[in-house]
Amino acid sequence: MSDVLERVTKIVIEHLDVDAEKVTEKASFIDDLGADSLDNVELVMAFEEEFDIEIPDDAAEHIQTVGDAVKFISEKVG
Amino acid sequence: MRRVVVTGIGLVTPLGCGREVVWERLLAGRSGLGKIEHFETDDLACKIAGLVPRTDGRGGGREGDAGVFDPDSVMSARDRRRVDDFILYGIAAADEALADSGWEPQTEEDKHRAGVMIGSGIGGLETTYNASVDLHEKGPRRLSPFIIPAMLINLVSGQVSIRHGLKGPNHAVVTACSTGAHAIGDAARLVSRGDADVMVAGGAEATVCRLGIAGFIACKALSTGFNDTPEAASRPYDKDRDGFVMGEGAGIVVLEEYEHAKARGAKIYAEVKGYGLSGDAYHITAPAEDGDGGFRSMSAALKDAGLQPGDIDYVNAHGTSTPLGDEIELRAVERLFGNHADGLVMSSTKSAVGHLLGAAGAIEGIFSILAIRDGVCPPTLNLDNPSVETDINLAPKAAVKKPVKAALSNSFGFGGTNASVVFVAAE
Numbered sequence: 001m002s003d004v005l006e007r008v009t010k011i012v013i014e015h016l017d018v019d020a021e022k023v024t025e026k027a028s029f030i031d032d033l034g035a036d037s038l039d040n041v042e043l044v045m046a047f048e049e050e051f052d053i054e055i056p057d058d059a060a061e062h063i064q065t066v067g068d069a070v071k072f073i074s075e076k077v078g
Numbered sequence: 079m080r081r082v083v084v085t086g087i088g089l090v091t092p093l094g095c096g097r098e099v100v101w102e103r104l105l106a107g108r109s110g111l112g113k114i115e116h117f118e119t120d121d122l123a124c125k126i127a128g129l130v131p132r133t134d135g136r137g138g139g140r141e142g143d144a145g146v147f148d149p150d151s152v153m154s155a156r157d158r159r160r161v162d163d164f165i166l167y168g169i170a171a172a173d174e175a176l177a178d179s180g181w182e183p184q185t186e187e188d189k190h191r192a193g194v195m196i197g198s199g200i201g202g203l204e205t206t207y208n209a210s211v212d213l214h215e216k217g218p219r220r221l222s223p224f225i226i227p228a229m230l231i232n233l234v235s236g237q238v239s240i241r242h243g244l245k246g247p248n249h250a251v252v253t254a255c256s257t258g259a260h261a262i263g264d265a266a267r268l269v270s271r272g273d274a275d276v277m278v279a280g281g282a283e284a285t286v287c288r289l290g291i292a293g294f295i296a297c298k299a300l301s302t303g304f305n306d307t308p309e310a311a312s313r314p315y316d317k318d319r320d321g322f323v324m325g326e327g328a329g330i331v332v333l334e335e336y337e338h339a340k341a342r343g344a345k346i347y348a349e350v351k352g353y354g355l356s357g358d359a360y361h362i363t364a365p366a367e368d369g370d371g372g373f374r375s376m377s378a379a380l381k382d383a384g385l386q387p388g389d390i391d392y393v394n395a396h397g398t399s400t401p402l403g404d405e406i407e408l409r410a411v412e413r414l415f416g417n418h419a420d421g422l423v424m425s426s427t428k429s430a431v432g433h434l435l436g437a438a439g440a441i442e443g444i445f446s447i448l449a450i451r452d453g454v455c456p457p458t459l460n461l462d463n464p465s466v467e468t469d470i471n472l473a474p475k476a477a478v479k480k481p482v483k484a485a486l487s488n489s490f491g492f493g494g495t496n497a498s499v500v501f502v503a504a505e
Contacts, residue, residue, distance in 0.1 A: 017155065038160075042222060048219075
């Protein structure tokens with residue numbers, strides 16, 4: 001879990017160009033981290049690449065926060 | 079009739095960025111052309127271009143150099159993923175032009191009365207190329223959501239409008255190498271006609287990538303004989319010319335309704351006095367041999383301006399340094415000017431910056447405006463041995479000082495699309 005959080009956090013910081021302290025598990029990509037819908041698409045792609053997983057579109061729609069991403073990815077990579 | 083004046087200028091060119099730096103270097107006879115080093119050119123017949131000198135080392139730039147282009151100063155690395163370089167250059171030049179004009183919208187009404195018309199000849203070619211490779215190698219799920227907004231031509235206008243809150247007409251011209259001239263002419267018409275009081279207009283281009291160079295080599299348009307001496311490669315009217323050298327960058331002007339500009343005490347560079355357009359209806363890439371298309375666009379611009387050929391002091395030629403085109407344009411100008419050809423100065427600034435395709439007409443319009451402001455016509459570099467005799471002073475290798483009350487700028491594009499714009503000193 002912590003490893004996933006760390007890697008997700010790194011991707012979010014890189015892609016959204018935000019300060020590390022803002023990237024908490026509760027942080028919403030759009031409401032808190034300044035992302036738009038296209039950034040979200042790109043983030044999901046970056047997660048797929050980093051963790052070598054596939055995130056289907058319907059699942060991607062529910063990934064709105066850092067925590068959502070960590071939870072989904074942790075379940076996938078088990 | 080509402081008059082239209084130029085109140086702001088922005089330049090991103092192979093001679094550097096910023097109005098005065100570029101102009102000074104242009105008048106001094108410096109060349110912005112060099113070897114391409116940011117991609118493989120071993121298998122390309124043309125290995126040279128006019129690149130914008132950048133802080134990231136591209137185009138031979140270094141941090142701290144005068145006029146160097148700093149991508150970070152325009153947008154964060156994050157935002158740059160959403161734009162191709164042609165958009166980046168267009169945004170930077172528009173920022174400079176608006177700052178230079180001293181005008182920013184204050185009220186909602188101001189915003190509604192200000193628009194953008196920035197075109198590009200080709201748009202995000204490198205973005206499209208890279209995306210095609212990704213699609214082929216990795217499949218559709220690996221394509222960035224930013225590819226389309228990064229390569230669309232009208233996204234320069236879109237980005238500039240978002241950045242500065244300009245909610246009036248939002249438009250983009252696509253007429254190959256005539257784009258920049260058409261954009262200024264069309265935007266001036268919108269202001270003149272009352273659709274807007276302020277228009278940010280011009281062209282942007284960034285096609286110096288493998289696909290861009292290889293594509294223009296394939297249609298036999300580029301210089302291939304000067305790879306070891308890039309500064310000598312663009313030589314309009316010279317007998318040794320062998321094609322154009324591709325340049326990149328952007329030229330943007332702020333066009334403003336005269337009373338609007340006067341009321342706020344704006345500095346006025348020049349008035350956009352005439353605009354003419356024509357089509358060759360002849361060939362997809364070659365200019366019609368009789369030069370009639372260019373002749374008619376120039377004639378229409380003069381008529382629109384209410385001027386006679388003898389009123390024009392300087393012509394900024396299309397003059398790309400291709401074997402065919404230069405002489406055809408020269409003959410058309412001689413035909414139009416008749417007895418007034420003697421004493422007329424006509425130069426091709428492509429000799430110094432190369433051919434910026436969709437941005438060419440805009441930066442050359444700006445050079446024409448600055449010629450009026452300073453009473454000096456920029457030189458045609460590398461003109462050692464003219465291939466034809468003419469009474470026109472082609473300003474070989476040195477700027478020509480003379481009062482310029484009226485200047486005409488020509489742009490001709492693939493598909494046989496011609497535009498001429500006449501600028502005059504503001505009264």
